[in-house]
Amino acid sequence: MNIVFYTSRFFLVIGFLLISCSAFAQKTVVTGKVTDAETGDGVPFANVYFDGTTIGVSTDFDGFYKIETDKATDSLVVSYVSYQTRKKAIQKGVTQNIDYQLASSEETLKAIVITSGKRENPAWEYLRGVLEHKSENDKRRLSAYEYDSYSKVELDVDNISDKFKEKKMVKQIISVVDSVESLAGEDGKPVLPLFISETISKYYYRDNPVKRKEEIQKTRIKGVGIDDGSIVSQLVGSSFQDYNFYKSWIQIAGKDFVSPVSESWRLFYDYELQERSEIDGIWCYHIDFQPKREEDLAFTGTMWITDDSTFALKRIDVTVPKTANLNFIEKIKIQQDLKRIEDEKETAWIPVKTRILVDVGQINDQWAGMLLKSYSSAENIIINKPKELRFYKDAIVVDEEVNNSTDEFWQENRHDSLTASEQTVYAMIDTISNLPMVKSYIEIADLLINGYKDIGKIDIGTLLTFYSNNNIEGHRLMFRTRTNIDFSSKIQFFAGIGYGFKDEKWKYSGKIRYIANRNPWTVISVAHQYDLQQVALFNEDFRSSDNYLFTAFSRWGDLSRNRPFYHRQSSIDFQTDIIKGVTSKITYRNQEYDPLFAFEFFDPENSDIRRSNFTVSEVMAEVRIGFRERYINGEMARVVIPSNFPVFKFRYIRGISGFLGGDLEYHKFSTRLEHSFRVGIFGRTDYFISAGFTPSTLPYPLLESHLGNETPFYNQLSFNLMNYFEFVSDKYASINIVHDFNGFLLNRIPLMRRLKWRTFVEGNMLIGNVSQKNIDLIPNIDSNGVPMPKFGSLGATPYAEVSYGVSNIFRFVRVQAVHRLTYLDKDDASKWGIRVSAQFRL
Template structure:
């Protein structure tokens, strides 16, 4: 009898399986080809259906069929397709965006029911914010694709562009929803492990494998450091999310009611969790906020998944759309970690005759482990590459990808590989890199910087020059660099040559020897501006103020002892040969002298607690600090017994921090303080940088004249605030212009001792008066206050600056208007 029952059960199960239909497929965005997660797929006329997963896939099993199947999602046009009678069918949907706007709900009494859901979600943020974990680690897969978009007819008809598209005719063409071609120019895949610890907050990513292909990409090691998951973190449990250097308020921020409105759409099943489905949208269209949908777990009010867009009405430039889709997974300890994140950034045309850009980022995290924290020393390098990070075949990637590459992505890879080989593409990509970096790579040597090729000023007349440096292909332990320049009026050669030995790349340790002879100006401090080649070139153009020939021989050692803590030490021997009327009284003998030599021993400390540093070829590059300030302390001792003419001490302290002020915008401040101990000529003092040009700069006091003041001891504060859209977004007509208010304040206290005032003679040896330096009253600060508007026509900025003190000084400028141009989002 038992056997008969088992047989009957097996028979009916087999019979039901035989009569079961399976329909599966994928729902994608017709404009971009990206998957549409959370879309509803239903057999038309029935309640049989399923929501798509994060990859846009669905699978429906049913005992009966209707005549068609449809896919729908808010913000897209519903699409229906006919069904056949086959047991297994694959039906894909490509939905097109619509101009859909949700009708407002009308509530008869009481508050919006969505508000209570959001309120409970915000109250439980600490329970689910991953930042509350002591430590966690994840295994991440990241892929990035960048395409040239908006290929208008005028752009594609250019002779050079036609040459490119004709080569690509043999490859499957990718198009957007208007039928225009897009040209993929970059594609990367990265497999990494990400580590986090709390108290102090430290992060580290170890790139295990990376595959990078792109137009103009020559160094996979540098690029691989920025294509991992470390730069793709979006935590909606934070009040403010930093995206493209802008601060966007989260839909579940503590102050949510001031920024957002919400509609409760439905209760839906997401996986095994019953969730509230809510629509969110900004109260003010220009605010840096999101619109879209969020799903909140009904049981514990945890964020389950998001589908959010930064609308085009937001006060941003060139950005047509930023879209973020994310699903979250609960850890064993309770807090949530994003398991999958997809981000799309669409940049429009700067002008009608140019092209746009479409960037896609995808990160999948698994193997999530919550446990004890790694030691602090483990986080010394924020990003680290394994030795064989680039050695992996297609079989490896097929086995380790979070999901297989789509047919569109395979076409992207083929197209990028083809583009890289087209001569005209290589010419333009290398040209753009040359303009941006200043150097043109030719094998193991880079030529440049181009700013040294030519210049003109009143001392040198026409100046010509040429520079060379080795790159990582030459060596990853040695770096050589130098240039030679000649002035056709002063008939003098100028040069710089350096050799750097990289002793340790993990705890960045270098030893560098440098020799130079160059034209400099009192107060410009050329040595501190070495990283800004364009500014240096501009400083040598036109009329030079208080110029002198500077000859330097320098030996410098530096080492990073732990994360963010860099120690430097060295010796510098220099000669000051003035090209203007300069004299000082020598200490002791009180003889009049016009030139001097210095021998200095230097030591410095630099600390950035959460600063992100990557190694770019044989140099370090900083991506700044997200929360904590960066500070530097430098000490210099001038020695006579080693051949110098002067005996002195110099101490300097510098502090910089970016402050995210939420609703009120972003602030940046720089605190600079220093003191010189000893009797020295005024070029050794702090000669404060003024600005007599028409252009605004943050490096100078914009109402101060060149060489107007020098200080033996000083403290200065430069404060700049960017209101973003806080003020002007609330003015009805102005907000359409997307102007943004800015403000700045510069305050300086300084003084000079009697001994350093008295060592400057009033007349030269011939009896003629000589130009000296201005001094600040130690009880009276130099103050300038400014305000202005940026983002005028998306490029221009105008500042109005008032000089509040020292108005009785000859040639003082009580009020100036400065302009500048910038490309900002």
């Protein structure tokens, strides 16, 4: 008995000790950060769990995690959609730090097959819930909201190939930058920084009418080749980083991507319901999704939908893979965390953290790629307290002291601290910018893009117009110069001097441009010029366009058919914003016409007088209305950010006889409407409607000479199968419609989808005529009895042409077949033709 008693007591004591030791054993605690192996950025929402257990957590928005257990386990696993899963060994019973870098993966969702008699995809129930409650959760339902915003933007060179490293400039950079390898981390790829910025601002929005405003308070900018810091300061604010996934279509870099919670969700996406997870104390349904067709402009990713009656979007992480029908883009990634904001009346979900990444791939192995990263956050959110309308007069306001700040200011006011690599970037950019070879390459790039070379306070150029050759001037040289911001921020001088070696005439131009006010934007200009022009190209809209390439090459070859003339013009104009979105411009100009072709006309007031040379003195009033457009005021220019609403232009010209030598009295009216809009899943349509009326009697050089195109190159402003000077009108209306399917058709053809070609169709139509009194103004023979050349006009039948084609060939070539539908009986009419152009589009 004693032996049994003591034996039993021994095992009871041992058992108690084992239980006690287990109860008081140290926990295994692991903390760390999960980052993208290519970019070095944190990976939010990744799954972190102990291998062989159900214990797991998710990383926060910056990629950090903390997990603990008292169970026996020897490894920790990290996984996430579109990344390769990684496992690392851990030490039991201790607190430790383990970081992970995840490499990209091409893995797709498992197909969910629904057979007859079985229930539908379980994720669809929650997708329908999101759509039913979309209007209740979308921030646009609020009458107003405002918040304190912090944003940062970084641009790097990445995908640095061995051949790219061998380039002379790159060698020089790498030799002086000793921390290149450390920017992306030990397992990541090295990057070279080009630009980094931080911005603190106040953002405001109101509904009915929709108005936005951002007050940019402080910016901190470092960049290689950054000259106009005022424009950059406005571009890096939160206004241009606002993505709302409750919208059916999300525009990124000019492309429309379908949202995974759009009304067309079943047409574009496959979904897979995962396990529930808790985020910020809220239980959410976890749903993975991917495009049905990998070439569509759609996202792969994960979203978290709240597990309550609201079905709100709590988190979303989307990626556009390189298989999508985009050029040069390896990946686009957007990650967003939303927060419920409520007052006594309403509730909505507003993004409080957004991270965007755009990875531009290598053109070839001789080059590197580009990596654009941005981050924005919102704090101190206030809803349903709209300001008065006049408060939103200016969409973007930059504080006068925006660039004056200290390190201490940023440490106290930025919403999130900089990572170690971001702190390194500031110093590296300074080093790279000061390298002589880098400065030289920046100057060459600026010359190629802008046509001018900066030589201090003035710029000289331009490349496109420096030399040309035609039958009138022979060899022609033209030299231009202008002052820049280093000379003055208010006044700018332009000058040009040229010479034709055949006609032995000097051509010249001069202009003074004064920025009288930046708010509202007000500019006064005075100009004078003497140059060779062509009636066939003397189109008012074309003259005011920025088609520099077409303008430069229009001076080459035989110009006789285009009816050339020497043109002298003096002008003064005043431009200002009447209200937001409405710009007015008043111009006085005096023009002298000296034709180089057989030309005479009867004086409209006295038919006994014939004129060849003539002078016009005219006043022109223009109004431009751009609904909901935003403006960025630069140091010497203003950039217009278009909206999704139409743009309307109206122009009136009054010719004054007897004033400063004016020979003719007349009135001219013209208008133009242009608009771009999405047509659901079928692509995007752009249309341009123009109309004009000249009730006065005028010689044809002052009427509307419809722009033709006899080159093999496409020109959007012209009728591409119309000959030069084929039709002239004193009253007309035209419409141009272009519909781009954006790969909608070819993405569905297996053998074509990998080419990433895009189809489009276009139609052009013109109606117009010339009054008999304007026709009779031109005599049949000149003063010497020589027959006078006439001009053509449209009859009752409209001019029409249609075209169709393929764009994005070799990523930038556009080829279209054009068919002329009317006036085919003319001897020189082309019934069809091929037009080629180059487009740089994503």
